[in-house]
Amino acid sequence: xxxxxxxxxxxxxxxxxxxxxxxxxxxxxxxxxxxxxxxxxxxxxxxxxxxxxxxxxxxxxxxxxxxxxxxxxxxxxxxxxxxxxxxxxxxxxxxxxxxxxxxxxxxxxxxxxxxxxxxxxxxxxxxxxxxxxxxxxxxxxxxxxxxxxxxxxxxxxxxxxxxxxxxxxxxxxxxxxxxxxxxxxxxxxxxxxxxxxxxxxxxxxxxxxxxxxxxxxxxxxxxxxxxxxxxxxxxxxxxxxxxxxxxxxxxxxxxxxxxxxxxxxxxxxxxxxxxxxxxxxxxxxxxxxxxxxxxxxxxxxxxxxxxxxxxxxxxxxxxxxxxxxxxxxxxxxxxxxxxxxxxxxxxxxxxxxxxxxxxxxxxxxxxxxxxxxxxxxxxxxxxxxxxxxxx
Numbered sequence: 146x147x148x149x150x151x152x153x154x155x156x157x158x159x160x161x162x163x164x165x166x167x168x169x170x171x172x173x174x175x176x177x178x179x180x181x182x183x184x185x186x187x188x189x190x191x192x193x194x195x196x197x198x199x200x201x202x203x204x205x206x207x208x209x210x211x212x213x214x215x216x217x218x219x220x221x222x223x224x225x226x227x228x229x230x231x232x233x234x235x236x237x238x239x240x241x242x243x244x245x246x247x248x249x250x251x252x253x254x255x256x257x258x259x260x261x262x263x264x265x266x267x268x269x270x271x272x273x274x275x276x277x278x279x280x281x282x283x284x285x286x287x288x289x290x291x292x293x294x295x296x297x298x299x300x301x302x303x304x305x306x307x308x309x310x311x312x313x314x315x316x317x318x319x320x321x322x323x324x325x326x327x328x329x330x331x332x333x334x335x336x337x338x339x340x341x342x343x344x345x346x347x348x349x350x351x352x353x354x355x356x357x358x359x360x361x362x363x364x365x366x367x368x369x370x371x372x373x374x375x376x377x378x379x380x381x382x383x384x385x386x387x388x389x390x391x392x393x394x395x396x397x398x399x400x401x402x403x404x405x406x407x408x409x410x411x412x413x414x415x416x417x418x419x420x421x422x423x424x425x426x427x428x429x430x431x432x433x434x435x436x437x438x439x440x441x442x443x444x445x446x447x448x449x450x451x452x453x454x455x456x457x458x459x460x461x462x463x464x465x466x467x468x469x470x471x472x473x474x475x476x477x478x479x480x481x482x483x484x485x486x487x488x489x490x491x492x493x494x495x496x497x498x499x500x501x502x503x504x505x506x507x508x509x510x511x512x513x514x515x516x517x518x519x520x521x522x523x524x525x526x527x528x529x530x531x532x533x534x535x536x
Contacts, residue, residue: 316341364397364445370405457478
């Protein structure tokens with residue numbers, strides 16, 4: 146069967162949904178990158194066709210099949226695997242032979258498939274304008290906190306991206322600085338770039354309830370080495386030893402990840418904390434907002450981050466923030482959070498004790514947050530749409 150042109154004039158975008166299909170199938174809770182992929186799908190979906198990557202092949206769905214797939218992925222409904230199989234089975238015959246319309250924008254905002262060697266070749270052969278979002282270069286800047294093999298895989302992602310990009314969107318200016326450093330080290334040219342902050346779910350408007358009657362702190366993010374949960378758990382072990390049931394509670398919200406054996410071992414010994422550490426591996430958006438809104442502070446002692454969406458969510462909900470002194474945290478949080486050295490355990494312990502009460506530093510944050518304006522998706526896509534039109 147001869148190839149058919151898949152992209153029509155009213156569908157100038159090809160959006161890669163490989164990551165969303167995989168996450169939908171595994172029924173994993175959405176990560177920050179997943180939320181970005183879904184936001185792009187919602188914004189560009191009616192002007193786009195779906196691209197799937199599998200086994201070194203890039204497949205383009207027709208507009209009809211794309212619309213059905215987009216609706217399913219955006220629905221987030223559990224138990225819809227059969228529907229997904231049905232849509233993909235119907236789409237595959239034409240998708241396997243479809244060719245893109247030259248000049249179409251190919252959007253990949255989830256990193257998935259960027260390490261595939263055939264991707265730059267496919268982009269060039271179809272004369273596409275590839276636009277990527279880069280979320281971080283942590284596997285290259287901090288490989289010690291990543292899974293084995295992730296550094297070499299991420300290097301291939303970034304190399305393929307720079308070799309084929311018509312433009313790159315950075316989730317922060319700090320991320321684009323890291324990308325420029327990598328490009329210079331590799332002797333690769335930098336494409337045109339734009340920084341556009343990402344956002345989270347819409348803020349809640351319903352009254353919030355306090356989930357604990359006693360003071361508590363929240364830390365939010367996948368339980369992995371670079372998030373530095375071990376620092377907090379060491380502090381809480383000492384707090385429980387010194388204060389007993391008068392100690393505040395630490396609420397650890399996030400799925401279990403990698404390179405965090407010591408922290409996970411401590412979480413698996415709940416008697417160590419006398420009930421003063423609560424681990425929540427699953428937390429819906431509404432409940433998460435309740436936890437953050439009632440906390441004495443959000444604690445973010447990360448060694449490295451590409452963005453830091455929990456900080457924005459906390460400031461939006463009026464929750465003070467104690468965070469590592471990272472360039473990206475200062476970029477998105479301004480002067481509101483309290484910034485500490487991620488390695489300085491004593492400073493962190495002192496500030497936790499201070500924030501249990503109405504310490505002047507906590508009161509300063511609360512006052513400054515009154516004027517805080519969080520980024521939102523409307524602002525993000527205003528930046529991106531204007532920039533795309535310039536390409």
